[in-house]
Amino acid sequence: MSDLYDVTIIGGGTTGLYTAFYSGMRGLKTKVIEYQPGLGGKVSFFYPEKEIYDVGGFPGVSGDDLVAKVGEQALSVDPTIVMEEKIQAIEKLEDGSFELTSTKGAKHYSKTVIIASGLGTFDMQPLNLKGKEKYEGKQIHYTIQHLKQYAGKKTVVISDSRVGVDWALALENIASEVHIINRGSEFKSVYEHDVEKLELSSVQIHRETKVAELTGTANELKEVVLDNGLSLSIDDVLVYEGLKIEKSLYDQWGLTTEKGRIPVGSNMSTNVEGIFAAGDAAIYPHKTMLIGSGFSEAMNAVNGAKSWIDPKAKSQVYSTVIYKHS
Ligand SMILES: Cc1cc2nc3c(=O)[nH]c(=O)nc-3n(C[C@H](O)[C@H](O)[C@H](O)COP(=O)(O)OP(=O)(O)OC[C@H]3O[C@@H](n4cnc5c(N)ncnc54)[C@H](O)[C@@H]3O)c2cc1C
Incomplete structure (x- = not known):
């Protein structure tokens, strides 16, 4: 089978990307399959512009920069990367290899599988308003990708949460005007000092x-009309009305699960021979849900997969000895 891979990694978060690098470094033919249109998993989704201080070698790094670095490291070994496909089934074939099927019906074949898909997939809860479709992705956004895109813009945030x-607060000194629309009287899951900051701010x-309504032309959203009759002239709308989390059905893939995660052995092996798990998807005593833990588990999982494919292979290697960047 020409499309038979040594290692197929489900999930292109920080763990999946580092797994891809390490797998390529160990000479394995590697594929990554990611559901989202972008890589980076939770880091890109939830905190792309926040500083992270607890990743080894980075005294401080933004989410975006970390993902760019680990992505660059992954691409250096030339893995196949499949975007916007969600794996929904894994079946072990007679020869011991695996057939993975995505929700689009695509089939992927692999000698081993490394699950780096966290707890599952997440999407933002869409805004429930007539006519929003024509402005979504243009003026209606569900994440802040880059703060500077709001520079000098009149921005409305629709949210009742932290x-x-x-x-x-992040946009206060960047946008020309910021409104926050909360359908309730309080903000949920928020620190008191952040509410105080908000009340003292120009927001x-x-x-x-x-x-109540969005008004504008076919191409341009101009106003947000509130149910108290007030009309706000705006450039951009940011919406956070919660997440739709679709938990991975790991048990339907024949895997033992514990609180939605996959129990693993010391080489990240699961109860199914040839399937390994790393990062937030994996669980074992004293597991920490941190980016750095995912990196270490990625190495163990790849070394496990390598030994599974070739029992005579070395249990570990040094990059300084076997791998040179061109
Ligand atoms: C708000 C917040 C702040 C945090 N701060 C820190 C911090 O400061 N330091 C730190 O070390 N950690 C922090 N963490 C934890 C850290 O983000 C996670 O441990 C890390 O992102 C886990 O990476 P992962 O790649 O294992 O999983 P994820 O990032 O969840 O990536 C999994 C990927 O798999 C994809 N996927 C899922 N199911 C499928 C499927 N069936 N098919 C295809 N693709 C699929 C998803 O779309 C996703 O991209 C924080 C977490 C949060 C939520």
């Missing part, structure tokens, strides 16, 4: 208020 408060808070 995420919306964080966004409004205009609209409590117990809903968006």
Whole structure:
């Protein structure tokens, strides 16, 4: 089978990307399959512009920069990367290899599988308003990818949670005007000092208020009309109304699970021979859900997969000895 890979990694988060690098470094034909249109998993999704201080070798690094670095490291070994496919089934074939099927019906074949898919997939809860479709992705956004894209813009944040408060505060000195629309009277899961900061800031808070209507032309959203009759002239709208999390059905893939995660042995092996797990997807005593833990587990999982494919292979290697960047 020409499309038979040595290692197929489910998930292109930080763990999956580092797994891809290490797998390539160990000379394995490697594929990564990611559901989202972008790589980086939770780091890209939840905190792309926040500083991370607890990854070895980086005294401080933004989420985006970390993902760019680990992505560059992964690409250096030339893995196949498949985007916007969600694996829904894994079947062990008679020869011991695996057939992975995505929700699009695509089939992927592999001698081993490394599950680096966290707890599953997540999507933002969409805004529930008529006519929003024509502005989504243009002026209606569900994540802040880059703060500077809001420079000088009139921005409305629709949210009743900590995420919306964080966004409004982050944009206060960048956007020309920031409004936050909360349908309730309080903000949920938020630190008191952040609410105090918000109240002292120039952000205009609209409590117990809903968006009634979006008005504009076919191509341009111009106003957000509130249910109290107020019309806000705007450039951009940011929406956080919660997440839709679709948990991975690991048990349907024949895997033992514990609280939605996959128990693993010391080489990240699962109960199914040839399937390994790393990162937030894996669980073992004293497991920590950290980026650095995923990196270490990625190496163990790849070394496990290498030994599974070739029992005579070395249990580990040094990059300084076997691998040279061109
Ligand atoms: C708000 C927040 C702050 C954090 N701060 C820190 C910090 O400061 N330091 C730190 O070390 N850690 C931090 N963490 C934890 C850290 O983000 C996670 O441990 C890390 O992102 C896990 O990476 P992962 O690649 O294992 O999983 P994920 O990042 O969850 O990536 C899994 C990927 O798999 C994809 N996927 C899932 N199912 C499928 C499927 N069936 N088919 C295809 N693709 C699939 C998903 O789309 C996703 O991209 C934080 C977490 C959060 C939420």
